[in-house]
Amino acid sequence: MDNLKAVLESLLFATEAPLTVDKIKSILETEDRKAVQDALASLAEEYEFQKRGFLLSEVAGGYQIRTRPEYAHWVRRMREAKPARLSQAAMETLAIVAYKQPVLRTDIEHLRGVDSGGILRTLLERGLVRVLGRKDLPGRPMVYGTTKRFLEFFDLKALSDLPTLKELQDIGKEWPNDST
Amino acid sequence: MDNLKAVLESLLFATEAPLTVDKIKSILETEDRKAVQDALASLAEEYEFQKRGFLLSEVAGGYQIRTRPEYAHWVRRMREAKPARLSQAAMETLAIVAYKQPVLRTDIEHLRGVDSGGILRTLLERGLVRVLGRKDLPGRPMVYGTTKRFLEFFDLKALSDLPTLKELQDIGKEWPNDST
């Protein structure tokens, strides 16, 4: 294989766990351990010499490309900016608020079957849900609805762009109440 | 920053999603868009010139390091990748959504001559197609379009990267290959 180094590099780039020489040999269907080791050494040297943003590390009995420690600060900054993911419970709550608004917390909890106060607070903090007002019931419970940010978040022009259950059925979603 | 290229490389190496120039600017706390763009271009050239195992792709409005397609065979072996099977019908539907968006389900079905609800659903679930909104027609039918993931999936910079239908026909043979 005349481009062994480049192939190796593509493997090292695409792997998550360190690659052992044995693993590499089996992927490349070669018996030439020496060639693989030489190529690895040559890559490591190249990264060093060219002062690349990453280096080839020998870890846990295998090889792995890692970012150069000098740049850890920036990589960390990037990782920290990594957005959070909404939990399943948050998605459920959000779905109920979206489809049933204006909705009371008790309605949400009735549908979900569990206390949803904490999740509602998170959604409020995230700006996806807001308090629309208070209902004239004992305790003056708050009524919730979705925000503009909710629309942006789901790339909706308007709330009326939400598909209806009927429409979902039409595009083939199976609903528990029909059949089975 | 004198080692901008190397820092950029470490970021590109450590990211999962394509990095936009804006994102890079905010991580590096720089206002120098031109410097970032120059460094990106220089990296892309370097990868090309040095025939590295990966290349710098411009996808979905950002930059991402991807393995070189020539070595796909070996990476697939390593990842034990299964073909991301999209049927011919799915590809057709996807092409219609891509070229005719915003498009109604009835338009798709009119063009293909068959019910396309099931396929549309699969594409929605795979995140390649999304609901763009509704059309001001009786029943307010939903209109569909492609997603950012669609761009990532097909290695496209932007939708405008797609050849026009006219171009396709001109360069294309008169007949598309069907599998018969």
Next chain:
Amino acid sequence: MEEQTQDNTAYLVHLPELFDGPMDLLVHLVKKNEVDIYDIPIALIAKQYLEYIKLMKAFDIDVAGEFLVMASTLTYIKSRMLLPPEPSEEEEEEDPRMEIVRPLAEYLQLKHAAEDLANKDRLDWDVFVRGYPDGAESSDEQAGGLVQVGLFELIDAFQEIIKRVSPQDLLNITVDTISVKGRISEIADILERRGSVTFEEFFEKQATKADIIVTFLAILEMAKSQIIRIMQHVESRIIRIFNG
């Protein structure tokens, strides 16, 4: 398939794969016969098309309704081709085949497009990036520190709930009710900004009757939920809506 026969087994080898739809079959036939799509020998193509359908039926393959519609279209065009042009007509009559040529040409274009797409470097097959074990997750992000999720995930979440509760009160969600909810949200936006708005203002910019009704229903619903208070000035008789 050029000739008819009762013996289906003879065709077993020739039975083409199942076609995705009538257009697909039509493309196949036009291509097989190497004819110009703008000058289709309609009698020949119609004949072969019908033979194919017959064959499918013979093999107990479900022939979808769309195939039959196309069959009748072809037969109709064929019959019109046989008629002499109406002498009384002044204008030149359009070639009856255009009815099928136009959609066929468009379909062909899109087949080219689909093929072009299929030839691109596909993620997780031709090219790979780091950290996508199965390519299922693309972290699209937005300002505000949240991963953008697809609408479908929201809907899936809703579906999960419906599985658990009686669906009765959830099934009345229609385009109209969602429109009302949307308007409630808009009105809440305005009230948040301005505190109070006159009743008339809400209706001034409404374009259609449907919009007016939706706005009215939204105000009623908001009043019912006590999100807003509706007051009338004693003298001016102007009705104002306040944040509740």
